[in-house]
Amino acid sequence: MNLFGLYVPGGTWLHRLGVGWKYLFLLALTVPVLLLALPWPSLAALVVSGLLLASTRVGARLAFALPWALWVLLAVLAGYQLAIERPDLAVVVSANLVTAIYASRLLTLTTPGPVLIDALVAALRPFRRLGVNPERVGLAIAIMVRSVPMLLDTVAQVRQAARARGRDRNLFALVTPVVVRAVGQAQATGAALAARGLGES
Amino acid sequence: MIRLDGAGVTVSLPASGQARTRVLLHPTTLELAERRIAVIGANGSGKSTLLRLLNGLVLPSVGQVRVHGLDTARQGREVRKLVGFVFTDPLAQLVLATPADDVELSLRPLVRDRSERRAQALQLLAGRGLAHVADQSVYDLSGGERQLVALTSVLAARPRIVVADEPTTLLDLRNRDQVRDALAALEQQVVLATHDLDLAAEADRVLVVDGGRILADGKPAEAIGAYLRLVRG
Ligand SMILES: Nc1ncnc2c1ncn2[C@@H]1O[C@H](COP(=O)(O)OP(=O)(O)O)[C@@H](O)[C@H]1O
Numbered sequence A: 001m002n003l004f005g006l007y008v009p010g011g012t013w014l015h016r017l018g019v020g021w022k023y024l025f026l027l028a029l030t031v032p033v034l035l036l037a038l039p040w041p042s043l044a045a046l047v048v049s050g051l052l053l054a055s056t057r058v059g060a061r062l063a064f065a066l067p068w069a070l071w072v073l074l075a076v077l078a079g080y081q082l083a084i085e086r087p088d089l090a091v092v093v094s095a096n097l098v099t100a101i102y103a104s105r106l107l108t109l110t111t112p113g114p115v116l117i118d119a120l121v122a123a124l125r126p127f128r129r130l131g132v133n134p135e136r137v138g139l140a141i142a143i144m145v146r147s148v149p150m151l152l153d154t155v156a157q158v159r160q161a162a163r164a165r166g167r168d169r170n171l172f173a174l175v176t177p178v179v180v181r182a183v184g185q186a187q188a189t190g191a192a193l194a195a196r197g198l199g200e201s
Numbered sequence B: 001m002i003r004l005d006g007a008g009v010t011v012s013l014p015a016s017g018q019a020r021t022r023v024l025l026h027p028t029t030l031e032l033a034e035r036r037i038a039v040i041g042a043n044g045s046g047k048s049t050l051l052r053l054l055n056g057l058v059l060p061s062v063g064q065v066r067v068h069g070l071d072t073a074r075q076g077r078e079v080r081k082l083v084g085f086v087f088t089d090p091l092a093q094l095v096l097a098t099p100a101d102d103v104e105l106s107l108r109p110l111v112r113d114r115s116e117r118r119a120q121a122l123q124l125l126a127g128r129g130l131a132h133v134a135d136q137s138v139y140d141l142s143g144g145e146r147q148l149v150a151l152t153s154v155l156a157a158r159p160r161i162v163v164a165d166e167p168t169t170l171l172d173l174r175n176r177d178q179v180r181d182a183l184a185a186l187e188q189q190v191v192l193a194t195h196d197l198d199l200a201a202e203a204d205r206v207l208v209v210d211g212g213r214i215l216a217d218g219k220p221a222e223a224i225g226a227y228l229r230l231v232r233g
């Protein structure tokens, strides 16, 4: 299963909408609820992103199904908030995570991959003066999107390893190895990109 | 034409902490001009190190590597445009989600117009009998299909030399034959590392690497013979 979903050709209004607007939707659905951290706005954003996703008519499974590793992650995060007696945050964190995935799918299910990259490269062009290479960063972000399923798999593996040592209650004990492995994967991808002469212009 | 020259190309890892300096490739002078060159040797003998020198993914600690006159250390970008590199694991090098997207990515620097780029990507995939998987997830392809897509992506950038690091090692027999045929049909110079001695026997020249040294270098029959004597005593 693909967390962010592959492009599904179609003729709905979201398919026709400019990619810039879709990036704005993504930000509007995710950033305010992260800052507010209140249950009702988070649930509202989840419902809105779900309704928008339904309007893409790509089929319920592609639109809404979540990989099992994500359920594990949600359970860990919500369980942690409940354990520290913050049921409100359990709702906020879970809803925000799912909203982020659904809002990203709005983009990735209705827009071909190369168009996503072109838009990112164009959006990053103003940052060139700050030493940002738009071509390279655009690529890097596209690759990050592709590698999220791999990352979820890593989370599940690391969590199993941590559980074997009785450390799965400590989130920080999970974060470090996940980051280390993610960096390793990023380096492998970097070598492959360099070999293809991409991201060097 | 590829040259490893200077006083002999050496690759070493600097000493760090307790570890002493480690030599991955002992001083080597080579001129690679043949159209088909195979590199054989045990795991850990230095095949990948030698191959990665050819496109600047590994830089010499001593000496120079020149590809069509370009120095891999100073002109890495230009060198990588000339040299396409096929990795053992195609998933490591397919960076986008579908074959069509990935081939299109290789075409980015060459073709500005997006719909033209798409059309060319689909055409290149169709040319390798991959039209039916163009829009599938790369995770849903067979090993052979993945490697052929990786090769298509590499070739889309129009390299003059193709370097392939054990491109068939992860494949079953049928997929291996497909990739072999695809490599055999290339017009470009091909340098490939392999454990497949039948494949090596088809080359114009075979290098045998052992412990970071070129142990034998010549016609396939002699070089493969030397390798078999080394392994079997
Ligand atoms: N970046 C590196 N750091 C440390 N050791 C390395 C590195 N790259 C290769 N080596 C070592 O160099 C030797 C040759 O490796 P390699 O060229 O990958 O061999 P082969 O491809 O023939 O299996 C091996 O012993 C390997 O462990």
Ligand SMILES: [Mg+2]
Residues within 6 Å of the ligand: B047, B048, B049, B165
């Ligand atoms: Mg190797």
